[in-house]
Amino acid sequence: MRKLLTISALMLVVQIAVNCSEDPTFDPDGIHQASDGPTPFYLEVPANFPDYFLDKDKRLTEEGIALGKKLFFDNILSKNRNVNCGSCHFQSSSFSDPRVRSIGTNGEATTFHSMPLFNMAWMNEFFWNGRAKSREEQALKPVVNPLEMDLSWDEAVSRLQEHPEYPVLFEAAFGTRTIDSNLVAQALVQYELTLVSANSKFDDWLKGEYELTEMEAIGQAIFNSERGDCFHCHGTVLTTDNLFHNNGLDSDEDLKPGLYDVTGNEADFGKFKTPTLRNLIFTAPYMHDGRFETIDEVIDFYSDSVQNNRNVDVLMEFAFQGGVRLSPFEKEALKSFILLMTDSNFVQNPDLVP
Numbered sequence: 102m103r104k105l106l107t108i109s110a111l112m113l114v115v116q117i118a119v120n121c122s123e124d125p126t127f128d129p130d131g132i133h134q135a136s137d138g139p140t141p142f143y144l145e146v147p148a149n150f151p152d153y154f155l156d157k158d159k160r161l162t163e164e165g166i167a168l169g170k171k172l173f174f175d176n177i178l179s180k181n182r183n184v185n186c187g188s189c190h191f192q193s194s195s196f197s198d199p200r201v202r203s204i205g206t207n208g209e210a211t212t213f214h215s216m217p218l219f220n221m222a223w224m225n226e227f228f229w230n231g232r233a234k235s236r237e238e239q240a241l242k243p244v245v246n247p248l249e250m251d252l253s254w255d256e257a258v259s260r261l262q263e264h265p266e267y268p269v270l271f272e273a274a275f276g277t278r279t280i281d282s283n284l285v286a287q288a289l290v291q292y293e294l295t296l297v298s299a300n301s302k303f304d305d306w307l308k309g310e311y312e313l314t315e316m317e318a319i320g321q322a323i324f325n326s327e328r329g330d331c332f333h334c335h336g337t338v339l340t341t342d343n344l345f346h347n348n349g350l351d352s353d354e355d356l357k358p359g360l361y362d363v364t365g366n367e368a369d370f371g372k373f374k375t376p377t378l379r380n381l382i383f384t385a386p387y388m389h390d391g392r393f394e395t396i397d398e399v400i401d402f403y404s405d406s407v408q409n410n411r412n413v414d415v416l417m418e419f420a421f422q423g424g425v426r427l428s429p430f431e432k433e434a435l436k437s438f439i440l441l442m443t444d445s446n447f448v449q450n451p452d453l454v455p
């Protein structure tokens with residue numbers, strides 16, 4: 102009797118296995134019916150990172166992410182159907198652009214250097230001057246920007262609506278075939294949130310899994326002390342304080358408005374968003390206007406060429422003497438430490454591109 106039961110149980114298992122492989126909607130638990138809508142995707146917080154700054158009800162789904170990825174790399178969103186988000190945010194450049202300025206749909210150059218895109222779940226303000234206060238607000242801007250994609254949202258939406266695939270993909274992701282700009286932005290953001298870079302030797306070191314070489318240890322001490330003074334703004338595991346500072350790039354005559362353009366507050370004149378120092382090896386040229394071609398040039402600047410302009414940040418304590426004045430050896434050591442923040446897997450991960 103028992104044997105018979107075992108056999109019939111086995112047959113049941115086989116039967117279920119067969120059903121599963123034959124019928125993709127078959128679900129023995131009855132929980133994941135196709136009609137339940139998109140498949141939830143849980144964004145993992147890397148072990149050594151703080152919890153991300155997302156609304157806790159923010160729901161990522163496999164279908165939303167896939168749609169966002171398709172949109173990100175589709176020329177359909179540009180006026181002349183010749184550029185997409187990825188034309189100025191290349192994976193090989195950590196989703197930044199090796200050109201000083203990027204070229205938009207009309208062949209014109211952007212105002213600023215492109216920014217790398219990753220770890221956006223740990224940011225709240227976007228663009229060099231912080232003019233977007235949410236990821237969704239940011240995602241709406243490149244499409245209509247005349248120097249970038251130069252397409253009205255009306256036109257963008259009707260192109261997508263008439264496309265053979267997009268209405269179906271929006272239905273899979275959001276439960277509706279009626280496309281609007283907010284859903285496009287939400288899909289783009291879902292994809293962007295999956296661009297997480299946390300797999301560098303710097304992370305291994307923070308987790309106690311990597312021991313610094315003598316040179317890197319000297320660089321670390323310079324970075325995280327008054328000697329180099331980098332930690333004040335590029336501290337923590339994120340390597341940015343997510344704030345806006347005037348780091349003394351320009352003299353009073355050459356000062357660019359930066360955050361002032363958004364707030365109209367004179368104290369914000371010359372302040373720009375503190376960029377991450379992760380993946381620098383892939384993101385040259387540097388600063389909002391791409392003025393420095395190499396990491397050495399950046400370090401030379403902080404060491405010897407800081408301008409004591411009228412708004413220079415109080416944290417740039419050595420601005421009065423042109424910078425922190427590092428020796429050539431200290432500069433090399435500092436660079437070796439910064440280069441530990443390199444995540445080569447991120448720029449090669451095939452899952453992040455179509």
Ligand code: HEC
Binds near residue numbers: 178185204226250
């Ligand atoms: C023609 C080039 C170009 C195109 C196309 C483009 N971008 Fe950008 N992107 C830039 C530049 C340049 C900046 C920095 C501009 C600034 O601060 O004013 C930027 C900044 C950003 C930022 C801000 C990052 C941060 O850390 O604050 C995000 C996010 C972004 N782009 C996403 C997108 C998305 C999504 C698309 C497609 C809908 C897109 N970009 C299309 C050039 C481009």
Ligand code: HEC
Binds near residue numbers: 335416
């Ligand atoms: C007062 C805050 C502050 C301090 C201190 C500071 N930085 Fe910065 N850093 C910034 C800001 C703000 C920017 C962007 C400035 C811009 O583009 O106008 C920046 C830009 C950079 C960039 C360019 C990154 C990119 O993607 O373009 C590098 C590299 C850098 N800093 C390294 C350092 C190093 C190394 C130190 C220490 C020697 C340091 N910073 C000290 C605020 C600071």
